[in-house]
Amino acid sequence: MQRALRILIVDDDIVDRRICRRALGRLDPPPVFVEAETAAEALDELDRSNERNVDCVLLDFRLPDMDGLELLVRLNERGIEQRVPVVMLTGADDVPVAVEAMRRGASNYLVKDVDGRYQELMPTIVNHALRDRELQLARWRDEQALARYRGDLSDLAQRLMDTEKTTTRGLAQMLHDQLGQTLAAIRLGFDAVSATCASLSSEPARQHAARLSALIDQAVREVRQVLVTLRPPLLDERGLLDALDNELLMQSPALDGAELQFERASGLAGVRWPADVEYAAFMIAREAIGNALRHAHASQVLLSIDGDARSLRLRVADDGSGIPADLSRPGHLGIVGMRERALAIGAKFALESTPGRGTAVLLDWTAP
Template sequence: MPARFDNGITGTILLADDSALDRHLFTQLLQRYGHTVHAVADGAQALAALDGLQPDLVLLDIRMPDMSGLELCAKLKADPATRDIPVIFISAASAVEDRIQAFSSGGVDYIGKPIKSEEVQARVTTHLTLRALRRTLELRVQERTAELEVANRHLSEEITERRRMAQELLESRQQLRDLAAHGEAAMEQERKRIAREIHDEQGSMLTALKMDLTLLRRELGDAPPAIGQRLDTMQHLVEEAVRVMRQVASQLRPAVLNLGILPALEWLTEEFRQRTGIACHLLAGDDIPLDDSRATTLFRIVQESLTNVTRHAEASQVDIGLSLEAEHIRLEIADNGKGFDPSQVGGNSFGLLGMGERLEALGGKLRIVSAPGRGTRLHITIPLAEELP
């Protein structure tokens, strides 16, 4: 019993051969293996049959009248609707040139006559299997492509959502900075108001009380010593109250800040030297005309930096440099203290955080250069206002 090359693959086959005997033999053979066969006698009939038929395989005799199998194959490969259908040529010719022409025109295989049933079935089954695998692969590619399109759409939506959230976060941070700047400005205004009230109202009252004590001392020139001692005590208390009042007013809002940033920093460095005994040098040129918010920010940053030097640096010298450059103001504060590792600064360093918040509100930047045993240097830049007075 002859061997059967049959893996269960069957299909619809279009057979074109001008020999009635060969058409009959091929049809009987292929049907025996379960294939559906549409047999025609020439190329024109084959083209007509393709109008309503989508075969899985085409068997073409090379030599047919009017239109050869080679010409028909070329037409099939030129048509997008039929170009993927595998074509197997059949011919009694055994010349190499015929086989070359068959493959050159788009054929996938070649069967010689007289035919052998096992060879025909093996070749037909092989190419039907390949076509089925190709269709399966194409289907999987389509399914995978659809899955990737869905995943890409979801990813695109997620990216869009994340961008929206990032934009909202940026806007929220900007709102927080604006709110912090507004709060800081309101706080400075309130400090200014309280300092003015302390200086004007409480200062006037204490000055009047001091004058009254002076007049009372004159009127009671012959008073007993006990009364004179009591007046001295009262005079001392009033003078101490005046001193404390001026100190509180200066801490709230130094009056010298109204004269400009340079006089304010000169006053601050001198007060720092007298209070701590630490050498403090201010290096600056001419006074820089600044709006109140920038002048106040620079003053508060220097004030906070000097406080940090007193509390933590163990320094013996501080140098402060202030300069006006093309598009921004540069402030540098350096000490020769014990230094620290900036990367280890945590969220509890409220002084540095406060500096950063003040600068961000004005579009400024803070850079810290420090290392254990090598002192600390703060580099601060603030953009100039659009218009300087």
């Protein structure tokens, strides 16, 4: 069985209060009415036990202790879950007041015309106000749930990025201390054996030794490249700007005629951002530059950075082939990785791309 509504009528005129009760008495089930002649009485009623919640307020504009607009503002200062839908009642000469009431958060208004037509509209207006209130509450709860979800997702992305940093540092350390040292020992041993046997070896043996020497050198270079990939040089010691400078220099052998430019705003010399922010920004820039060179075949790539100690704006733009529609969707792994890194530091991420007209990757971070 549907619960009877509890309606608060705030009006210092007893006749008008009686008219409201009669007009709304047609609702099914008939409402329970609470009356207040002043704003103070209305506030007292609304502050009472939650067991007797008011579902809707009919509020007259002209009250002896406070005008209805001021009381409306006071009512809307409450938390959204404690707010009550308010229908403003005005005289025929107070239509601008009704408009202002809507601007200040009233659910609706009724003009008390001399013919009494507003009495016929009152049940419909109150029902609409109640439905609007339910929609507002549902939207607010959905927004709260979405905010919690985003917060949880951001926390997860942060933990994943922390795990990635820990894992890559550990792997880099192992490569340096174990495989790197092993290769160095192989090189020393091979050189020693080659020097000892040089005079005894045949030409085929010398050629074979040269090939082995080249393979050892290649393995050493590849390990060094992996170490650079796993542990961005200079990032921890000298910061994001120097690390990106170095990254562009290291990309030079693979440019094949492409032009890389790095623009930084004035005043950024010596600026450092939080370690997580610098790491995420560096990895996003590296991914975007690599995509532009390897996949979009760009002839020009522009990396730009702006901001201050509490904000960072990074942009990587290229003139390449752009991202095909089937790869620009959120599920594409490279894009997902960049989005997750931005999410982990609470930054905004955007990707702008038109097939055949280039791509721009944007990261915008502001300290909380």
